[in-house]
Amino acid sequence: MSVLYIALPVAIILAAAAVIGFVWTVSRGQYDDLETPAYRILEDDQKPKSKQ
Amino acid sequence: MIEQTEPCETISRQEPCKCIHCQLPVPTGRQADLDSRFCCAGCEVAYTILNDLEDSFREDLVAIEPGNHSDLSYEEMDHPRFRELYARADERGCFRIRFHLEGMHCASCVFVIEKLPDYLPGVLSARVNLTNSSVDLLWDSQQVPLSQIARTLDRLGYRPHPPQPNDAERIFRLENRKYLIRLGIAGACAGNVMLIAFALYAGMFTGMSAEHLNLFRWASAALALVSILWPGQVFFRGALSAVRTRSPHIDLPVVLGITIGGCAGLYNSLRGAGEVYFDSLTVLIFLLLVGRYIQFRQQHRALSRLSLLRSLTPRSARLVSGDEVLNVPIEVLKSGDVVEVRAGDLIPADGLICEGDSSVDESILTGESRPRMVASGEAVTAGTLNLTSPLRIGVLSVGENTRIGRLMNLVELGISSRQPIVELANRIAGLFVMTVILLALVCMGIWWSTGIGQAVSHSIALLIVTCPCALGLATPLALAVAQGKAAQRSILIQSGDVIERLAQPGMLWLDKTGTLTSGNMQVQDWHGERRYFPLVGALERQVVHPIASALTRFIEQQPESGAPDHPVIRNMLSQPGMGIRGDIDGRSITVGSEAYLIDQDVTIPPEFQDLITVYHQRGLTAVLAVVEGETVLIWGIGDDLRPDASATIQQLRADGWTVGILSGDHPEIVCGIARRLAIDSELVHAAVRPEEKLAIIQESTRQGTTVMVGDGVNDSAALAAATVGIAVHGGAEASLQAAAVYLNRPGLAGVKELLDGALLTHRVIYRNLLLSLMYNVFAAGLALAGLINPLLAAVLMPVSSLTVLICSFVNHAFEEPRS
Structure with missing residues (x-):
């Protein structure tokens, strides 16, 4: 069962990575507006400028 | 639907060319045809149709005028002072501004507004925030004036308003992020400690070597410490300020539980024996934070709706300079300026009328529902409504020095003098701490004979298992849910x-x-001879006054009582607020109040005298009509209930x-x-x-x-x-x-x-408190009997939280009344 000595720290490091990622997204303001982006996806992309 | 792709020509010959519409490779057969960038005829047709649609849609957006737009010019937004106040300069000489928009609702609104850069050259970007009905604009002031952007938004049906300058939004954003980070960390710690706790519980039944037991204890201790010292700080700070102000607070028992549980867990980890309660503690911290976050967001939502409403008040004035009248932001006005106020506009500053007669509605300031007649030389107050005809006003004082500004100071005084109440949960919390400590001592006493170690361990179990998770969660949640539902109503x-x-x-x-x-003057009752209606109507149409227009409206609604086609009115004389007299088609007519008629030497017959008294008792204003010296009609005019x-x-x-x-x-x-x-x-x-x-x-x-x-x-x-x-x-x-x-x-x-x-909400709160108290009594009983083990605690705690959660969400407060 000594594999636990590796598995447990690895699990905690993974969790820490996830937390750091979350803190990063929060401080980048990704959760400031939770409503509008859901609607924005319905919009079309810019149409190609190549069409003359 | 339509992807942005590089033109085919730039892609090297060896690579398969992709269809511009569906992105599939274009078959070599079709590639020979040099012009084609489509894989099949279907794609070509679909692409053409969609493109045409988009072109016509763009034209529509430029031309379309949905019903509810105003004809405001928004000139004041081009004033340099306006830009200074509300916009921020960007690198490259562009400006950023945020507008609150009226009438934002759904995905289509986002779509139409964010397309702004497409059909208004000079607007570089438009980002909508539906949560607080605002749009962030970036525009090049060289290419397009702000007033034109505002007019375009207005034409599309979204009236723009510059937000009132305040820090609340920025503070909320920072606070919101802090809450989220705390939640994230508390959640991650709780989840991982729970996983480890599962291993420990499994070990409790199947046996586990001391070495692994210690590993798990230390790992969960480390995670729990992070949770207590970082997100858990909030509770310590709350408890500290509660101690300082000597007022009970729900944070007190929470901190008591966390501290004692944490210390006991650490001590047991150190000596390598006994229970650690880290899973219960971390879950407790996480759940409490969730409750507080929901409450925080709900509060903010109500406040931001209000700040939106606040920014709807007009912030511009029409400044007279020389022969011109300019729209300027209200902040530009200073004492000595002359402003023009059109009928129906709010008066922007305190001042004296220098030109024009009108009536002003001062109900907002004085509560008096009858308009006041004003003439040249009289004083008017900022915030009141000019009703009938344009005025020119010499400005005396602006902003905080106006009468309204001084009243606002009174308001602030009133708010600060309001007695804060101690919330129910907090009142209970004080009692709760005392009871729990007392019980812990009793527990200690009961188990003293079996040895100090046993006694302490049972008391600690009691302190942890009675930790008021439900108490701390129930009230904020019930309140937040009620607030949310109320906002929908x-x-x-x-x-x-x-x-x-x-x-x-x-x-x-x-x-x-x-x-x-309802605020509308209306004829409530009348008496007299109907055949004189047309004459009175013709006369009353000459004046603009709420009572006169109520009369005119009433007469027009009567069958066959329209005014004579071309009445010849002579010798017309009106005394504002009193009455009017004139000769129509050779007959002299007087319409007005009792006082006015007495002034005109008219004797009012007793029959009408009685009616006047009756109307006054009913809260109506009596208006009489006299034709050729004879009183013929009386109306009671008043506000509708x-x-x-x-x-x-x-x-x-x-x-x-x-x-x-x-x-x-x-x-x-x-x-x-x-x-x-x-x-x-x-x-x-x-x-x-x-x-x-x-x-x-x-x-x-x-x-x-x-x-x-x-x-x-x-x-x-x-x-x-x-x-x-x-x-x-x-x-x-x-x-x-x-x-x-x-x-x-x-x-x-x-x-x-x-x-x-x-x-109803209050009842829900009581029910929740009762439930969590019952649970606590039960748990305390088990602890006193020495029956609590960490596994039982770990099950009981979330179960009680879940019960109050469900109770908070499922209730009828602020729901649509059932008929």
Whole structure:
């Protein structure tokens, strides 16, 4: 069962990575507006400028 | 649908060319045809149709005019001072500004507004935020003036308003992020500690080597420490300030549980034996933070809706300079300027009229519903409404020095003098700590004989298992849920404690204008000879006055009583606010109040005298018509009672509220309405000034719960001083700021609904507290009996939280009344 000595720290490091990622997204303001982006996806992309 | 792709030519010959529409490779056969960038005819057709659609759609957006747009020019936005106040300069000489938009609703709104850069050259980007109905614009001031952007938004149906400068939004954003980070960390710690706890529990049944047991204990101890010291800090800070102010607070028992649990867990990890309670502790921290976050967001939502409403007040004035009239931002005005105020506009500053006669509606300031006639040389006040004809006003004072500005200071005083209440959960928390500590000591005493180690361990188990997770979660959640549901019913509650303040029925003061009456002058009753209607109508049409227009409207609605086709009116003479006389087709006619007729040496027959008295008693204004010296007609004109007013007041009384009227309006009118609603004359105060309103409310709050419902600036100070102030639909900016609740719909029904909802929510809170107390009593019993082990604690805690969670969400407060 000594594999636990590796598995447990690895699990905690993974969790820490996830937390750091979350803190990063929060401080980048990704959760400031939770409503509008859901609607924005319905919009079309810019149409190609190549069409003359 | 339409992808942006590189033209085929730039892709090297070897690579398979991709269809511009569906992105599949174009078959070599079709590639030979040099022009084709489509894989098949179907794609080509679809692409063409969609492109045409988009082109025509773009043209539509440039031309379309949905119904509800105004013809404002927004010139004031081009003033340099406006840009200085509301916009931020960007690198490259572009500017950023945020507008609050009226009428934003759904995905289509986002779509139309964010397309702005496409059809208005010079706008570089437009980002919509639906949550607070705003748009962030980036524009090049060289290419397009801001006023044109504003006009375009207006034309599309979204009236733009510059936000009131304040820091609240920025502070909220930072606070929101802090909450989220705390939640994230607490959640991650709780989840991982739970996983480790599962291993420990499994080991409890199947056996586990001491070495692994220690590993798991230390790992969960480390995670729990992170959770307690970082996100858990909030509770320690709350408890500390509670100790400092010597007021009970729900954070106190929470901190007690966390500290003792944490210390015991650490001690047991150190000595390598006994229970660690880290899973219960971390979950407790996480759940409590979730409850607080929901409450925080709900509060913010109500506040941001209010700040949106606040920014709707006009912030521009028409400045007269030389021969021109310029739209300028209101901040530019200074003493000595001359401004033009059109009929129907708000007066932007305190000043003296230098040109024009008109009537102004000062109800927002004084509560008086009858308009005041003003003439050249008279003083007018900022925030009042110019009703009938354009005025030019010499500005005397602006901003905070105006009468309204001074009243706002009164409001702030009122808010700061309001007694804070100790919330129910916090009151219980104080009692709770004492009981739990007492129980822990009893537990210690019971188990003392079996040895000190056993006694301490059982007492600690008791302290942890009775930790008031449900208590701390139940109340904020129930309040937040109620706030959210109320907002859907157009009742904006600024903070949760309002609901607790409304739990005990008490005194309900109503302002007459706006809450009881509809605010429209109407003919309520009349008597006399119908055949003179056309003559009176012809005369009254010559003046602009609310009473005159009520008369004209009434006469036009009568069958076959239109005015004579081309009445010849001679010798017309009107005395504003009194009456009018003139000769129509050779007959002399006088229409006016009793006083005016007596002035004109008319003797009023006793029959009409009696009617005048009756009308006055009913709170109506009597208007008489005299033709050739003979009194022929009388009308009673007054404000309409709202249809639901009487019934709602009956219901409120049945619920135990005492209803009174507190109005700045004329005593005759107020008493008439009070009589129609059967309100005790002792509880009717008319013609009260704002300061007197404040005094009455302060006196009333000393005796118990006092609710004030009002809409004008004159009510603001009183609204702020009342236990709960309710501002109603159509009210002034100041009353929005002062009141704890804003009803975004007319009438009294909302008040009733608020009071009912508060009562129901209060019941839910009590039920939750009872449930969590029952659970705690049960758990404490088990702990005293020495039966609690960590596994049982880990199961009991979330179960109790879940019960109160469900109870908080499933209740009928603020739901659509069932018929």
